[in-house]
Amino acid sequence: MEEILQFLKDLAANNERPWFQANKSRYESTRATFLAYVQELIGRMAAFDPEISGVEAADCAFRIYRDIRFSPNKMPYKTHYGAFIAAGGGHRSPRGGYYLHIQPGSCMLSGGVWGPDPRLLKMLRRDIYERCDEFLAILEKPSFKAAYPDGLGEEDMLKRLPAGFPPDFAHDDWLRHKYYCVSTFKPDSFFLKKGWMDKVVDIFKEQVPFNRFLNETVDEYLGRE
Numbered sequence: 001m002e003e004i005l006q007f008l009k010d011l012a013a014n015n016e017r018p019w020f021q022a023n024k025s026r027y028e029s030t031r032a033t034f035l036a037y038v039q040e041l042i043g044r045m046a047a048f049d050p051e052i053s054g055v056e057a058a059d060c061a062f063r064i065y066r067d068i069r070f071s072p073n074k075m076p077y078k079t080h081y082g083a084f085i086a087a088g089g090g091h092r093s094p095r096g097g098y099y100l101h102i103q104p105g106s107c108m109l110s111g112g113v114w115g116p117d118p119r120l121l122k123m124l125r126r127d128i129y130e131r132c133d134e135f136l137a138i139l140e141k142p143s144f145k146a147a148y149p150d151g152l153g154e155e156d157m158l159k160r161l162p163a164g165f166p167p168d169f170a171h172d173d174w175l176r177h178k179y180y181c182v183s184t185f186k187p188d189s190f191f192l193k194k195g196w197m198d199k200v201v202d203i204f205k206e207q208v209p210f211n212r213f214l215n216e217t218v219d220e221y222l223g224r225e
Helices: 002-013 017-022 024-045 118-130 132-140 142-147 188-192 196-205 208-222
Strands: 081-085 097-102 107-113 180-186
Touching: 002 024, 002 097, 002 188, 017 024, 024 081, 024 097, 024 196, 107 188, 107 196, 107 208, 118 132, 118 208, 132 142, 132 208, 180 188, 188 196
Parallel strands: none
Antiparallel strands: 081 097, 097 107, 107 180
């Protein structure tokens, strides 16, 4: 992991094609290591979330190349390694899953459903409203709160309650989210200590009931029984 973090630091300081080409072997080596970590995580996490059994790390990891066609930021490369572990297509899956983000100074463990299309988002809000006691029990479980102390967070929310819900709903903030994810940031040192993967597995394990709740709605959205 030290080599991964150092490569990403150097890439952030030299985000241009000539440097990247000159350091292509470092990229290939560190990406291979990252994929091996992700594959090990999948194998260990499948013990408590059988849905992800058989998922391939290569399907979960995001490309390092940025799409700069419509972006004012013309840096060609991402300065992080990220992988979204989920059944049904890895990072292309609409299902709730687990996200590992390695970026010097901004490492993160996250998960849930990110970027749902409008119909799925409407369904998620409906089920959270109708099953609010169940959802509250998941968010308020002490071990879950210890793993993800900020809960759903407060970023990228609607200013007003979506139409169709009563204004006196006690948890109206849940319904104003545009996606349903939880996250926890970790210092680089977290990933440099022996046993870091054990801790990641423990944190992701706390997310299982959260993802299962969301995935019941995703299954309905996908037309599955």
